[in-house]
Amino acid sequence: MNDDGGLWLLLLGPAGATALYWALYRYYRNTDKSHAFEYETTVKAEPVTGSDHKVNEVRGTQQPRISGDNLRDYRKRVQRIPSGDPTR
DSSP: OOHHHHHHHHHHHHHHHHHHHHHHHHHHHOTTTOOOHHHHOOOOOOOOOOOOOOOOOOOTTSSOSOTTOOSSOHHHHSOOOOOSOTTO
16 A cells, blocks of 8 residues: 555545634634624713612511412412313
8 A cells, every 4th residue: 555645535634624623613703704893883871860769678588478479379370271172
């Protein structure tokens, strides 16, 4: 067997893997088509508006349940969906 004939086959593996990696990298990253958000986009900054009003305070476990929960009323939580087929 000639050594030169098998050498190209051995070099084809790493070269093909490198080409495949580079093609997938370019396809998924789109590095040549990407949008530079930091440089091409302007963001208008405005002062913060609004107010902070304290509504309620819960400390520790003084209120172990949420008011208005439906934990105990399982018939209200889980309802059957009516089907169009009466034989079901």
